[in-house]
Amino acid sequence: MIDLLWLMVDALLVTLLLILGWITCASTDIKRGITLFTAFGLLLALIWARLRAPDLALAEAVIGAGISGALLLRAINDHKPLGSSTPQRSAWMTWSINLMALALFCVMSWSMWLTLDQVDSTRLSQLVLSQLDDSGVSNPVTAVLLNFRAYDTLLELAVVLTAVLAILALSPMRSAFQPAGVLLTGMLRWLVPVLIVSAGYLLWVGAHAPGGAFQAGAMLAAAMILLHQGGYHSGSGLNLMLLRVLLVIGIALFVGIGLVMMLLNQSFLDYSPGWAGLLILVIETAATVSIAAALTLAFVGGRPDGWEPVTDSSNPSNSAEFNS
Amino acid sequence: MIDLVAILLIFVGLFFFLSGSIGLLRLPDLFTRLHALAKADNVGLACVAVGVVLLEASLLASLKILLIWLLIMAASSVSSHLIARDALRREQADD
Numbered sequence: 001m002i003d004l005l006w007l008m009v010d011a012l013l014v015t016l017l018l019i020l021g022w023i024t025c026a027s028t029d030i031k032r033g034i035t036l037f038t039a040f041g042l043l044l045a046l047i048w049a050r051l052r053a054p055d056l057a058l059a060e061a062v063i064g065a066g067i068s069g070a071l072l073l074r075a076i077n078d079h080k081p082l083g084s085s086t087p088q089r090s091a092w093m094t095w096s097i098n099l100m101a102l103a104l105f106c107v108m109s110w111s112m113w114l115t116l117d118q119v120d121s122t123r124l125s126q127l128v129l130s131q132l133d134d135s136g137v138s139n140p141v142t143a144v145l146l147n148f149r150a151y152d153t154l155l156e157l158a159v160v161l162t163a164v165l166a167i168l169a170l171s172p173m174r175s176a177f178q179p180a181g182v183l184l185t186g187m188l189r190w191l192v193p194v195l196i197v198s199a200g201y202l203l204w205v206g207a208h209a210p211g212g213a214f215q216a217g218a219m220l221a222a223a224m225i226l227l228h229q230g231g232y233h234s235g236s237g238l239n240l241m242l243l244r245v246l247l248v249i250g251i252a253l254f255v256g257i258g259l260v261m262m263l264l265n266q267s268f269l270d271y272s273p274g275w276a277g278l279l280i281l282v283i284e285t286a287a288t289v290s291i292a293a294a295l296t297l298a299f300v301g302g303r304p305d306g307w308e309p310v311t312d313s314s315n316p317s318n319s320a321e322f323n324s
Numbered sequence: 325m326i327d328l329v330a331i332l333l334i335f336v337g338l339f340f341f342l343s344g345s346i347g348l349l350r351l352p353d354l355f356t357r358l359h360a361l362a363k364a365d366n367v368g369l370a371c372v373a374v375g376v377v378l379l380e381a382s383l384l385a386s387l388k389i390l391l392i393w394l395l396i397m398a399a400s401s402v403s404s405h406l407i408a409r410d411a412l413r414r415e416q417a418d419d
Binding site for chain 1: 395398399402405406409
């Protein structure tokens with residue numbers, strides 16, 4: 001009976017997700033599409049939780065439903081003249097795009113079906129659990145991300161850094177927000193400390209329970225974005241040299257520790273026994289800071305003033321923009 | 325007995341969420357819709373949270389649910405205020 005009830009809940013969640021995904025893609029109004037995409041992220045987080053993947057659920061809730069919605073809404077204001085008119089496609093173009101998407105879907109489903117059939121799905125998780133005692137942490141997800149497959153995580157950080165460097169290179173800083181009203185300022189005063197403490201908790205707890213650098217970094221970035229929206233802009237107050245250091249410290253420390261371990265143990269990122277727990281904590285802390293700095297810069301957009309000698313005459317931070 | 329009260333509270337909360345959603349879909353303009361949504365958020369969530377706390381034995385989990393409730397209350401009231409203020413300013417700009 002209870003099983004049947006859960007099956008109904010799961011079926012409802014999956015159906016809602018598919019419908020929401022469809023109307024998100026089909027939406028012609030881009031703002032509406034982004035709002036629906038945030039709802040899609042929240043629903044996806046619920047589904048990860050139902051699949052007993054709390055790490056993924058946390059990451060999806062913070063990044064998918066939270067940060068990316070804010071980033072997308074901020075980005076659509078960048079090119080007003082282009083964005084106001086929807087591009088006209090011919091029917092032939094639409095159909096060929098649909099056909100190609102269908103073909104891609106079929107190929108991917110087929111290859112996934114092949115792997116499902118051939119690989120024993122419990123093989124890797126048993127391997128991870130049997131080696132967990134040597135990893136330095138007791139959360140298997142963190143053990144995989146920061147120890148067994150640390151190389152992948154290093155490259156993920158590199159991807160984030162590359163994306164942010166591209167954002168910094170492409171445009172000047174977006175205009176700042178006006179100082180917020182009493183109510184929002186009042187809420188920020190106590191919400192931002194709560195967010196910072198929660199981020200610290202997520203980082204620390206990642207060693208033995210769901211959490212970790214990506215979730216903590218995104219939560220810290222959320223606090224920074226809220227402050228930015230509340231009109232506390234970082235233009236003058238923030239030390240830009242410090243920001244540069246923060247942006248790369250995660251990947252720099254990761255590579256540095258990897259190289260030191262290579263000297264000691266003949267293999268890149270092969271932690272010395274007994275040191276793994278501490279090294280993972282150090283790497284994760286640095287990664288948290290870098291991810292937070294990267295996501296905040298992606299929201300603020302472009303080069304902050306003073307990042308390098310400014311040659312263009314327009315000073316974007318002086319033109320305040322109201323945006324709710 | 326406590327279980328019964330908890331389930332009753334959760335269903336009352338769900339009723340508020342349902343009526344809030346119907347209000348969101350049926351009411352004519354933005355301000356009345358916000359009004360309907362605020363009812364669902366505040367009373368509905370409060371009832372569900374109290375119901376879940378009654379079902380939950382551990383104190384720590386109960387405190388976490390209380391914190392979630394407080395955070396959602398703050399976020400929903402402040403965002404309703406911001407949406408309403410923005411809409412009001414737009415209306416005045418149109419006149």
